[in-house]
Amino acid sequence: MTDEPLFNVAHIKLRTAVEGPFERCCIWFQGCILKCPGCINPDLQELRPRHICTLSRLTGIIADARDRFRIEGVTFSGGEPLLQQDLWLLCRNIRTMGLGIIIFTGFLPEKIPRKIRENSDLALAGPYIASRHDDSRFLLGSENKTIIEYSARYHEKLSYFEMASHDIMEEACLGKAGPGEAEIFFNGN
Secondary structure: OOOOOEEEEEEEEEEEOOOOOOOEEEEEEOOOOOOOOOOOOHHHOOOOOOEEEEHHHHHHHHHHHHHHHOOOEEEEEEOOHHHOOOHHHHHHHHHHOOOEEEEEEOOOHHHOOHHHHHOOOEEEEOOOOHHHEOOOOOOOOEOOOEEEEOOOOOHHHHHHHHOOOOOOEEEEEEEEEEOOEEEEEEEEO
């Protein structure tokens, strides 16, 4: 048992060119209460433990990605990142490493906690609405989603999200899905 903050992680990709401008580490959290119909990650909606990581372990993984791959920042996705109770502490640790932070959230901008806003750089916010699906903007999903800048760090790179497609597809073998099977995770479009 630990007093350290814990995070329910579904997947981590140490280096990706798909989840925001520059090369980044991406962390997908398990669990979402919004249950948006047509969600791109329905397998991450269930509120169940996946890989429980301590704050120090997760910070160490990100520091390793920074040192090994020269990532520029970290992207949080899910599931719903804002369900992680101490996400702001992870954001603060990432900021002390000099890395940028982008958060994908289904919550409306006004529901993003102050401590998250103060310790991150950019949020792509709002629920996915299938009837408002948007193929003209990269990674946003539906027309109602907004980009909120909490710092100027990505201001010159906002055009990254205005492109319809980046024609990038990444895959990673994550482990066993069952006896003799490998679980494959595809990322990109």
